Amino acid sequence: MGVSIEMVGCGRKIAEKLKTELAAVLLGHDVKDLADQLVAYGADKVYLAESELLRFYHSEAYAIIIGELAKKHRPEIFLLGSTSTGRDLAPRIAAKLCTGLTADCMSLDVDDKGRLLQVVPAFGGNVMATVICPVHRPQMATVRPGVMKPPEIVGGRHGEVVEIPVDLKEEDLNIRILDVVTEEPRAAPIETADVVVAGGWGVGNTDGWRLIEELARSMDAAVGATRPPVDEKWASEDQLIGQSGKTVRPRLYVGVAISGAMQHLVGVQDSKVIVAINKDPNAPIFKASDFGIVADFRDVVPPLADAIRKLR
């Protein structure tokens, strides 16, 4: 449930501040066990709606059921994860309830007036805005996975699970889900990738390059390179980043065994966060990074990739 648990954690903190109740809404088929988990993570109440119709995310059905719940129980605040589901469902509900919705919040807090303070990036993160929804209710916000810290399970928590009857039938609705197919994620073109891991001359050989690719896989990142790996054919020309290659704008760039020559750095300088791993403490890349680790990449990359994989 990933991001939903993170939202419970975030919602719990806000509920404490407002001295009010935190409820979770759980829709699906055969998901009753998850309701108990939600309570363990901090929900005081779980509204549970189960039906074969709800097994997969069905925008019409979910919006109708949750919309009715919201109209009935009138929450102050309503949070969702910003996933393909959340980004589809939240606006439909917001329009149903004629209320405000802020997407991809980087932080959420309440002020002394009980207003939700929603901090969001705009223009690709070049500008940050604090948004409020002063009058309309509920105040709705979505948050991307991994932004909020997941809460700890608190032993001995009690919560109420309220079962909601589902009368909706597929015949009454205008869309039908015909199939749900799982696919291997396609390699994102490097220019539009959210996360980029790049390797340089110091990677040394194809065995070393495999570590770079592994690190990238652990983060769903695109793999980039400086000129020497391309010349050595560990990487292809379209992975070249720099003055005579591509410019990347990821939110996270990790440069491994790259010294940081100008003609490479110009291709990454718009990255939100730059991390450098290099065994030479004087490598120029450190001056251009947010975080630097002086180490042989062979020592650091495997445990790093491991730790990242464990997060997911």
Added chain:
Amino acid sequence: MEFGFTSEQEMLRKSAREFAEAEIRPRVRDMDETGKVPMDILDKMAKLGFMGVMIPREYGGLEMGHIARTIVLEEIGRVSAAMANTLQITHLGISPIVTDGTEDQKRRWLPMLARGEKLSTFAVTEPTGGSDVLGIQTTAKREGDEYVINGRKCFISNSHLAGVLGILAKTGEGPKGLTTFVVQSDSPGFRPGREENKFGLRGANTGELILENCRVPKENVLGKEGDGLRIALGTISNVGRPGINAAALGIIRSCLEEAVRYSKQRVLYGKPISELQAVQWNLTDIYMDYEASRLLTYYSAWLRDKGERCDAENAMAKFCATEAAVRCAKKTIDIFGAYGCMMEFAPQRLLRDAELFISGAGTSEIMRLVMIRKVLTLA
């Protein structure tokens, strides 16, 4: 005087630029390395109307005029001078059919040229010289309802690509002894010969044409016998030179952008070299060359769109823009330092491309000869 562009011209510029960036830019390196002409890109350009910019609407063209043509060629040239050359030479070949063709000739050739089904060119230069037009040796003898053409043309752009070509040949002696023929590449006795290996404008085709008892119907004479010199010089002055000017302008624009971008990024002595006065002077010189060439190029296009004779202005723009392109490309290489000498970086290609335009459509020396005729009337 109105120095701005209309919104229609701005839309045209934007369209050409977006096409060039999306379709041509990724292929520039490959074109330069292999010298191969990307026929698929030409095909896409044809479908979007690039070839028919100067052809009247009734024959399927855009009937857009010289300023519009200059805008399109400048934007293509900014990404690839080679591509711009292929396009502007096609316009060159098309032009005499528009200006001097009969209704029948226009109907026969213009629609397919507008659709880009066939490319075009205009062939004057021979081993005896390009500057010495009257010295050409290709002959055309009337035999019944046909002309039989014999000769060789060299350094002809689009030699191996063109399907409909304008050929200048001797039907008599002296200035009135030249005739322009439209020759289709499938004519008996016509074939392209050797293909040249140029150091610049690679990805554009230049080569030899061989006419050995090449037979064309008498209906393929443009104008009449003896009109050849007027048609050839007119089309080279009004369409050939301006086409080169626009492409050269694209090169200078590219020099300016590369030089400015590089100097803002390159750090020496702890700061970008764009803060060093010597580099700043080079940058402003490139800027002045760009703006001056731009004004002369668009000015002569404006005159032509008004229907005025402007051989001197066309020649002046050609002299200035092409010489400036070479000058600015060298300055750009120098700003890049050692990187400027590496094949991996653009400036060296810009210089190699620019130099080819010095001798196309008349050398700088010939441009002076063209200008002097007007200059001597000024006082």
Added chain:
Amino acid sequence: MSRVNCIVCLKPVPDPRRWSELALDPITKTLRREGIPSLLNPLDKHALEEALRIKERSGGTVTVISMAPLTANDVLREAIAIGADGAVLLSHKSFAGADTLATSYVLAAAVKKLGEFDLLLCGNQSLDGGTGQVGPEIAEFLGIPHVTYVRRIDVLDRGAVRVERALEYGYMVIEGRMPLVLSVVDEINVPRHISLMRISDAMQAEIPVWTSRDLDIDSGRIGLLGSPTQVADLFLPTIKRRREMITGAPDTVSKLLIQKLRELGVL
């Protein structure tokens, strides 16, 4: 196949290559965008392309609409030069300052005025705001279904469409009865270029401008006043590199790095 008529919502967005020039007014807490040219939101180009392909297969029409300042005329003409049959611009000072809800409300009203249609297409999200909210909100106001993250559209004979909806690790196949709202992602197609041959006609096309008086709307639900969300503060994040070195054994260093990256919301 019977004719399928499409409406495409377009948004002009400030050119991302010039975003570094965005000036923040520290007093009014608004962004100054003067001098930064706008371009057509990239995903909207994909939406327009898909509409044109549907038109080519079914023989229907493609109308583009936008709620934007008057300068959006250029972007609408560009859409016509690419192939749209007509365009409508919704522009009025009362529309300004709208959040996604107020924007969707106005767009929905305009769509109602345009009359019957089969598909409303838009880009899944815009470059600048990036919320992805307008498509679903318009659908709710129109009372029709919507699908987001659409990467493939097949029009079926019986007034329905079958679409593929991209998920994080795969896709869904969904069938829906028209009319519906489809928000598309870039995988769906490769947009065509502006045809030089259409520029002249596009420049001369008449593009009606509808103000609040031309639409059947409640003036309390539009523009800044009709927006439930308000910007309370606007600030530029500091972009200087931290140059923070992380030391320790490989396991420690990994944990520390991950923690810091999560705090910044990039992992």
